[in-house]
Amino acid sequence: MAAPALTFLRRLCWRSLCEARQAQAVCIPAVHLHMTTATMPVSQKDFEKAQEQLKLLKKDPGNETKLKLYALFKQATEGPCNSPKPGMLDFVKKAKWDAWNSLGNLSQDNARQKYTELVSSLISAESAGQTKDASPEESRHDDYETIIVTTKNNITKIMFNRPERKNAINHQMYREIIKALQEAGKDDSTIAVITGNGEYYTSGNDLNNFANVQPNDMEKMAKDGAELLKEFVSCFIDFPKPLIAVVNGPAIGISVTLLGLCDIVYASDRATFHTPFSQLGQSPEGCSSYLFPKIMGLAKANEMLLFNKKLTAAEACAWGLVTEVFPDGTFQKEVWERLKAYASLPKNSLAVSKQLLRSMEKEKLHAVNSQECEVLKERWLSDECLNAIVSFFQRKSKL
Numbered sequence: 001m002a003a004p005a006l007t008f009l010r011r012l013c014w015r016s017l018c019e020a021r022q023a024q025a026v027c028i029p030a031v032h033l034h035m036t037t038a039t040m041p042v043s044q045k046d047f048e049k050a051q052e053q054l055k056l057l058k059k060d061p062g063n064e065t066k067l068k069l070y071a072l073f074k075q076a077t078e079g080p081c082n083s084p085k086p087g088m089l090d091f092v093k094k095a096k097w098d099a100w101n102s103l104g105n106l107s108q109d110n111a112r113q114k115y116t117e118l119v120s121s122l123i124s125a126e127s128a129g130q131t132k133d134a135s136p137e138e139s140r141h142d143d144y145e146t147i148i149v150t151t152k153n154n155i156t157k158i159m160f161n162r163p164e165r166k167n168a169i170n171h172q173m174y175r176e177i178i179k180a181l182q183e184a185g186k187d188d189s190t191i192a193v194i195t196g197n198g199e200y201y202t203s204g205n206d207l208n209n210f211a212n213v214q215p216n217d218m219e220k221m222a223k224d225g226a227e228l229l230k231e232f233v234s235c236f237i238d239f240p241k242p243l244i245a246v247v248n249g250p251a252i253g254i255s256v257t258l259l260g261l262c263d264i265v266y267a268s269d270r271a272t273f274h275t276p277f278s279q280l281g282q283s284p285e286g287c288s289s290y291l292f293p294k295i296m297g298l299a300k301a302n303e304m305l306l307f308n309k310k311l312t313a314a315e316a317c318a319w320g321l322v323t324e325v326f327p328d329g330t331f332q333k334e335v336w337e338r339l340k341a342y343a344s345l346p347k348n349s350l351a352v353s354k355q356l357l358r359s360m361e362k363e364k365l366h367a368v369n370s371q372e373c374e375v376l377k378e379r380w381l382s383d384e385c386l387n388a389i390v391s392f393f394q395r396k397s398k399l
Ligand SMILES: CCCCC/C=C/CC(=O)SCCNC(=O)CCNC(=O)[C@H](O)C(C)(C)COP(=O)(O)OP(=O)(O)OC[C@H]1O[C@@H](n2cnc3c(N)ncnc32)[C@H](O)[C@@H]1OP(=O)(O)O
Pocket: 164, 165, 166, 168, 169, 171, 174, 203, 204, 205, 206, 207, 208, 209, 224, 225, 226, 228, 229, 252, 253, 254, 255, 276, 277, 280, 282, 285, 392, 397, 398, 399
């Protein structure tokens, strides 16, 4: 529907509909009422009761429903629409006329019945909604071990949940996040959020992913790792809804690079951002080799991705990686209040807009992801990388 028409339709307000209904009710000839009451499946009393119940609705049911109610009421009380069609520019009258006229020769009995049923469904939907509003339910998706996935207030939250290991991402967690993102992309939520449980956002790749590999299996480990990583990052590239990172604490490695693929990044002032790839004998992933220079400029990206510079939250915000920083004490409260409001925006509009913002880059991002994974596959077999991992497990090094 054209924008001006929508504006005019808003004038078809709830009050005017109720008034119109009352005015019409007064005009119904008693004899006619009596005759129809005898034959219709919904009694005149029920029909009148429905009109009273309609007044009790607290929420405006929306233009489409109001037009349907108007049309059914007119049809029930006056029969088929015989009045002349209003002019094209009289949007409100025309919308009402169209709605009534669309009922054609529907009998008055049927119109009364449909009207009564529609009111009844609106009342039940509202009372169900009220119970929900009074205590918004959080639904927890059960089939995960390394992450917690919940949906509430139109937000699907994916939470890294290995706090005793600083939320390090092991193979199982990569797979579970892939599954959770695929499901969140299709569920009823408006936005998805990724965050960490406990003190850390995440310490990045679990270095145990490289441990206990027999020399003969090294190449297979590298090949399988690269495939898993490529699939994991692809899910972020293709995620169809706004994806928000709520960085509750220190973030390391892949959890930092992925921020470039998130649509908003909120950080606690306790968070830090560290991509120690050269220190670990590795190389950038998560499309950061392409996105970080775009986000912060090549010079600053070099400091992070080549020279392991760890950023404070304030620096990450000044460099464009983080959207906004919040004091840790009020971080959760402020962020979730904000996200709840964002998640009440029209879902489809947000999804198509996000896709517009990202679609031009998608092909490029997939190509970058493939290339980064190819390079990493080689890196994981390098002495530089193996020495760094051995060093970590011998407790000789920590970030
Ligand atoms: C499919 C494969 C895809 C690969 C994609 C590649 C991604 C690249 C990256 O992500 S690079 C980043 C890798 N991360 C690290 O190198 C971090 C290593 N961890 C540390 O340096 C420290 O643990 C710390 C600085 C994060 C925290 O130090 P702190 O002293 O505060 O705490 P602990 O070290 O005692 O940690 C508690 C226990 O958790 C274990 N742990 C923490 N992080 C990791 C990790 N990333 N990998 C493996 N294990 C980790 C830590 O060893 C402690 O275990 P312990 O109690 O048994 O000693």
